[in-house]
Amino acid sequence: MRKEVVVDLVQKVVLVFLILYIVLPLLVPLIFSFSTLWMDIVPEGFTVRWYLKIFHRHKYYQGLITSLLVAVSAVAIDVFICVPAAYAINRLRGRAGGLLRSAFKIFPLIFPPIVVGTGFVQAFNRPPLAWSGSLMLAVFAHATLGFPFMFRNVLAAFQTIDERTLSEAAASLGANLWQRFRYVLIPNVIPGILAGSLLVFAISMGEFEVTSMIAGFGWRTMPLLLYRSLIDDIRTASAISGILVATSILAFLGMTLISTRVGAGKLRTKGARE
Amino acid sequence: MRRFSHEWFFLIPITVFLGLFVFYPLTRVVLRSFTDNFTGHCTVQNYLNAFTQARYLGSLKNTLWFAGACTLVGAVGGTFVGLLASRMSPKVRGVLLSFYSLPMTLSSLVVAFAFIVLLGRNGVFNIILSRYLGIPKFDLYSWHGLVVTYSFYNIPLMTLTMASVFLNLDRSLIEAARNLGAKAWQVWIYVIIPVLAPGFIAGISIVLAGMLAAFGTALALTGMAKSLLSLQIYSHASESNYNIPQASALAVVLIVIIVVSLLTLNWIERRLRPGGEGR
Numbered sequence: 331m332r333k334e335v336v337v338d339l340v341q342k343v344v345l346v347f348l349i350l351y352i353v354l355p356l357l358v359p360l361i362f363s364f365s366t367l368w369m370d371i372v373p374e375g376f377t378v379r380w381y382l383k384i385f386h387r388h389k390y391y392q393g394l395i396t397s398l399l400v401a402v403s404a405v406a407i408d409v410f411i412c413v414p415a416a417y418a419i420n421r422l423r424g425r426a427g428g429l430l431r432s433a434f435k436i437f438p439l440i441f442p443p444i445v446v447g448t449g450f451v452q453a454f455n456r457p458p459l460a461w462s463g464s465l466m467l468a469v470f471a472h473a474t475l476g477f478p479f480m481f482r483n484v485l486a487a488f489q490t491i492d493e494r495t496l497s498e499a500a501a502s503l504g505a506n507l508w509q510r511f512r513y514v515l516i517p518n519v520i521p522g523i524l525a526g527s528l529l530v531f532a533i534s535m536g537e538f539e540v541t542s543m544i545a546g547f548g549w550r551t552m553p554l555l556l557y558r559s560l561i562d563d564i565r566t567a568s569a570i571s572g573i574l575v576a577t578s579i580l581a582f583l584g585m586t587l588i589s590t591r592v593g594a595g596k597l598r599t600k601g602a603r604e
Numbered sequence: 605m606r607r608f609s610h611e612w613f614f615l616i617p618i619t620v621f622l623g624l625f626v627f628y629p630l631t632r633v634v635l636r637s638f639t640d641n642f643t644g645h646c647t648v649q650n651y652l653n654a655f656t657q658a659r660y661l662g663s664l665k666n667t668l669w670f671a672g673a674c675t676l677v678g679a680v681g682g683t684f685v686g687l688l689a690s691r692m693s694p695k696v697r698g699v700l701l702s703f704y705s706l707p708m709t710l711s712s713l714v715v716a717f718a719f720i721v722l723l724g725r726n727g728v729f730n731i732i733l734s735r736y737l738g739i740p741k742f743d744l745y746s747w748h749g750l751v752v753t754y755s756f757y758n759i760p761l762m763t764l765t766m767a768s769v770f771l772n773l774d775r776s777l778i779e780a781a782r783n784l785g786a787k788a789w790q791v792w793i794y795v796i797i798p799v800l801a802p803g804f805i806a807g808i809s810i811v812l813a814g815m816l817a818a819f820g821t822a823l824a825l826t827g828m829a830k831s832l833l834s835l836q837i838y839s840h841a842s843e844s845n846y847n848i849p850q851a852s853a854l855a856v857v858l859i860v861i862i863v864v865s866l867l868t869l870n871w872i873e874r875r876l877r878p879g880g881e882g883r
Contacts, residue, residue: 345696348685352703355718355756356710362721371731411621414614421611439810440862441626442817444834448841448855449629452636452848474625477618507610529709536711539820543842556713560720560824571714578709586702 356579359571380569390555390566394573397552400465401534404472405527408480411473413523416484417515420493431485438478446474447543463546471540476530483529487522491515521592525585532581536574637852650853660836660854667833668861670747671815674754678811681755682762683804689763690770701767704760712820719744719753720825745826753821758811765810769803801876809869813862833858 362368366375384390419430450471454461461467493515500514516523538553545554552570559567640647654660685704689697707715722728723744730741743749773796781795819834828835833854840851 344688345692345700348688348700349703352706352756352760355715355722356706358718358721359714368721369726371728407621411617414616415618418611418614436866437626439813439866440859441630442814442858442862444817444819444837445633445855445859446629448837448848448851449626449633451841452852453629453632470625473621477621532709536709536714538711538713538824539838543838553711553713556711556717557824560713560717567717571711571717574711574714578706578711578714581709582702582706 356575359568359575362568363572380565381572383566384569384573389550390570393550393552393555396465396549397535400468400472400551401531403469404476404534405480405530407469407473408477408530409523409527412477412480412484412526413516413519416481416488416519417493420485420488434478434481438475443475443537443539446471447540450540450544463544463548465546465549467544467546468541468549468551471544472530472534472537475537475540476533479529479533480523480526483522483526484519485522487519491518493518521588525588528581528584528588532578535577633852633855636849637856639849641847641849650850651857653850654853654857659831660833663831663833663836664857666831667816667858670750670832671812671818673747673751674758674815674818675808675812677751677755678758678762679804679808681759682807682811683766685759685763686766687770689767690773697767701764704763707757707760712818713824715753715756716821716824719756723749723752745829747830750822750825750830753825754815754818758815761811761814762807765803765807769800769807772803773799798876802873805869805873805876809866812865812869816862816865817858833861 361373363380364376364378365373366377366379368374384394419427419434421427422430450467451462453459454467461470496514496518497510500510505514536553537551538557541551542554542557545551552574556567556570556574559570637650638646638648640649654664689700692700720727723730723742725741725744727742727744733739734741742752744753777795777799778791781791786794817834819832819838822830822832823835823838828839837851837854837858839845840847840854
């Protein structure tokens with residue numbers, strides 16, 4: 331009996347440590363951003379001053395809007411290219427399909443942000459592709475970094491729904507390709523699309539590496555402002571970090587919610603069939 | 605009866621996208637790496653520089669050591685946490701693994717900020733260490749500081765992989781081997797390791813490839829003080845010592861290093877696979 335209690339206690343302590351390892355670095359920016367002073371071990375006071383600064387100072391507010399705009403656009407592009415691609419590659423049997431699937435898996439590993447950045451700074455500086463320094467280039471860069479994540483999620487969704495049977499059933503009822511997509515396939519893979527979108531959105535909001543390489547003079551995203559403020563304005567840095575941490579956590583909660591909903595939905599259809 | 609399959613039509617958007625934003629820039633990188641920065645003439649000087657100049661050789665060595673150390677820490681830590689996670693009840697495991705998937709989307713600068721507050725010169729832990737325990741402060745801005753910081757990405761990444769690998773490890777397989785008279789070491793070599801190896805190697809491939817190219821957090825913490833290959837590329841591609849051909853050559857070297865590492869790991873994995881080419 332005694333030994334079990336000890337083992338149980340040790341397990342709980344270990345679990346707390348394992349969770350703290352992740353939670354502590356996430357909480358630090360949040361606590362810092364709501365405190366008036368944190369010079370010693372414990373932070374002091376409560377304030378929202380640093381957040382107000384972001385909303386009132388044009389530079390920061392503009393940065394927030396720019397980041398949101400870039401992230402939403404990158405998500406839109408990735409949806410547009412990945413949903414058809416995942417549909418097609420899921421259908422391709424044999425070598426071509428398998429080859430493409432593993433290619434998309436390896437792609438982000440051998441084409442990391444530093445290489446994407448090096449490519450982007452020199453590939454788009456002369457007509458007809460003179461996009462250097464434009465916000466559009468940042469959107470394309472974020473879409474490039476994000477699409478493997480979108481693709482993986484959407485492909486997984488297509489793989490779980492037995493798309494061929496569904497499509498054939500719909501086709502036999504007279505639905506054309508567009509109707510099959512609109513009324514049968516998209517509603518079935520929407521959880522995958524949403525999960526991928528949240529992931530790409532969160533990655534784009536926090537992206538610093540490539541963005542800083544291709545940044546123009548006319549715009550700044552939140553991470554670029556964070557990089558500057560890490561050096562000279564730690565208070566603003568904490569508020570920007572707080573916003574980015576909140577974005578990651580919210581995106582993540584959204585994904586968890588989607589996956590539990592889908593899990594529950596699957597159980598229901600299974601029950602109905604039996 | 606086989607009509608033209610409409611699947612290929614659906615691949616048009618992604619083909620255009622990949623062509624424009626992956627293959628075209630990559631081609632430019634490769635072509636520019638063979639030109640001179642000032643004259644534009646064809647040359648292999650940039651590659652010669654990469655392997656003869658002390659700063660690039662140093663950064664190459666640093667990158668290999670740094671990525672190796674990060675991968676080792678990530679592999680050991682992630683395997684340990686993954687093993688613990690696989691022994692937990694499904695509910696607790698779900699909560700733990702949810703937390704461990706959070707760092708994936710977190711900005712490298714936010715991680716840098718958090719670690720400055722926790723472990724920087726006047727960081728919370730450092731104050732506690734030096735004031736109450738009399739232990740010298742931890743230097744976040746050193747190589748091991750960077751390894752500790754990047755572990756915040758690598759250990760969770762490896763944990764997620766290893767947790768599912770351990771969950772897939774079929775205990776009856778081990779028992780069967782023991783019943784057939786296998787000794788403990790034989791069970792490890794012939795049963796456990798071959799089952800764990802593919803997932804483990806897939807995990808460290810992702811960590812190693814990521815760490816060979818990582819620079820965001822390092823740039824935020826130590827600026828250009830720690831010479832990594834990725835930081836050399838960054839400084840030539842976007843900062844004052846602008847030299848795109850040299851950056852391109854270093855980028856090609858980096859890609860080659862990543863590809864060779866991945867192929868090597870893949871080769872090892874195939875040797876370890878049951879019934880693989882190894883035996």
